[in-house]
Amino acid sequence: MDEPSTLSNISHGQLVPLIANDKNKEAFRILFYYFAPRLKSYLLNFNIGDQKAEDLTQEVMITLWHKAEKFDPEKAKLSTWLFRIARNKYIDQVRKQKYPELNVDDHVATMVAPEKTDQKLEKKQTSTLIQSAMEKLSLEQKVVIDLSFFKELSHSQIAQETGLPLGTVKTRIRTAFKALRVELGDKR
Amino acid sequence: MKTYGIIPDEWIVSYASGALSEAHALVVASHCHFHPELQGKIADTEEIGGALMASSNPAPFSNILFEELMTKIDELP
Numbered sequence: 001m002d003e004p005s006t007l008s009n010i011s012h013g014q015l016v017p018l019i020a021n022d023k024n025k026e027a028f029r030i031l032f033y034y035f036a037p038r039l040k041s042y043l044l045n046f047n048i049g050d051q052k053a054e055d056l057t058q059e060v061m062i063t064l065w066h067k068a069e070k071f072d073p074e075k076a077k078l079s080t081w082l083f084r085i086a087r088n089k090y091i092d093q094v095r096k097q098k099y100p101e102l103n104v105d106d107h108v109a110t111m112v113a114p115e116k117t118d119q120k121l122e123k124k125q126t127s128t129l130i131q132s133a134m135e136k137l138s139l140e141q142k143v144v145i146d147l148s149f150f151k152e153l154s155h156s157q158i159a160q161e162t163g164l165p166l167g168t169v170k171t172r173i174r175t176a177f178k179a180l181r182v183e184l185g186d187k188r
Numbered sequence: 189m190k191t192y193g194i195i196p197d198e199w200i201v202s203y204a205s206g207a208l209s210e211a212h213a214l215v216v217a218s219h220c221h222f223h224p225e226l227q228g229k230i231a232d233t234e235e236i237g238g239a240l241m242a243s244s245n246p247a248p249f250s251n252i253l254f255e256e257l258m259t260k261i262d263e264l265p
Contacts, residue, residue, distance in 0.1 A: 025258065032254050037246030044247055053247070058257055065261055076231075079238035086241070087206040097210045100217040104227040104234070130239035145201075149237050152207040155198060173198040181232055 013073035020068035031078075032061055039086050045150040048094055056093065060086045075105035090152075133183035141176035144169060195219050195226060204233035 006026055007015065015031055018024035036057050043053040063085050064071075071081050084101075091099045134142060147153045147161060155173070159166045195216055202208050203216040220226040250256075 029254060032257070035242070036253070037249045038242055038244045040249060041244035041247040042241040054250070054253070058253070058260070061257060062261060062264075077235060077238055079242040080231075080235045081238070083238035083241045084234055087237070091206050099206065099210065100214045102217050102220055102227060102230060104220075104231040128243075130236055131243050134240075148201055148205045148207055149240055152205060154202065154207050154209070170196070170198040173201050174196065177197050177201050177233065180236055181229075184232070184236075 012078045013071075016064075016068050016071045016073065016078060019065060020071070023065075028061075028065055031064065035079075035082055036061055039082060042083070042150070043086060043090060046090060046094065046152065048090075052094070056086065056089050059089055063089075072105065129184055130180075133180050136183060137176050137179055141172050141179065144172045145176050145180075148173060195223075197229065200226065200229045201233050204230050205237055 007018075007024075007030060010027075012031060012034065015024075015027040018027040019031075039060055040053045040057045043056050044050070048056075060082060064082065071078065088099055088101065091097050134145070137145065143162065144158055147158045151157075151161075153161060155166060155169050158164070158173075159169045162169070164172075199208070199212075199216055200220075203213055203220075208216065220230060
């Protein structure tokens with residue numbers, strides 16, 4: 001799929017207001033081509049099949065189209081916002097649960113004050129930072145983070161999957177999370 | 189390890205990744221509602237989830253899907 005060239009130099013977060021204010025289809029097309037295949041990839045981890053993953057991805061993107069005005073680039077990154085929508089739609093539609101959600105965007109500044117960063121630069125580099133931070137985790141830590149995020153496994157399910165004692169699973173998640181936060185906090 | 193009451197970090201990670209049962213998630217959400225520091229940790233974890241999603245290998249997607257999606261959007265009330 002070729003991405004259209006117009007607007008391609010604008011950061012993803014800056015494209016969203018164009019959708020909110022003008023229903024700009026080209027801005028939406030750019031975001032669709034970037035995020036839809038990645039959202040689908042994330043959702044495919046839950047073994048829901050290709051069609052269901054595409055259906056949920058479409059719903060996430062439709063939510064972006066209709067609720068773009070609710071995205072605040074000063075408070076969250078677009079990838080974070082879309083991740084939350086995809087996670088909640090999966091839980092709601094596949095697991096048939098209502099997941100109690102907290103609005104935590106007003107408390108984002110625990111690691112860095114948003115106004116002190118170059119937002120555009122930060123958005124472009126966050127995925128790279130996370131990948132780099134993930135690579136620095138031990139294999140044991142990486143496994144439990146992957147199973148948490150990409151399989152949505154509970155602690156006891158991770159223990160069962162890995163054959164580890166429950167206490168060890170909890171310790172590894174805790175130390176991995178601490179390492180990721182330190183790594184990201186140091187770099188941002 | 190400072191756990192801010194009854195919620196340790198491994199529960200924060202599981203909450204943000206969507207791995208908790210409805211009842212467990214309710215306990216975490218209710219508790220964190222009163223602790224801004226824990227809300228900051230949830231925000232950090234969701235940011236990690238978003239970045240992991242965004243750095244996933246793109247899955248094959250139908251070339252006509254965008255047009256289908258726009259048609260669907262146009263047909264919505």
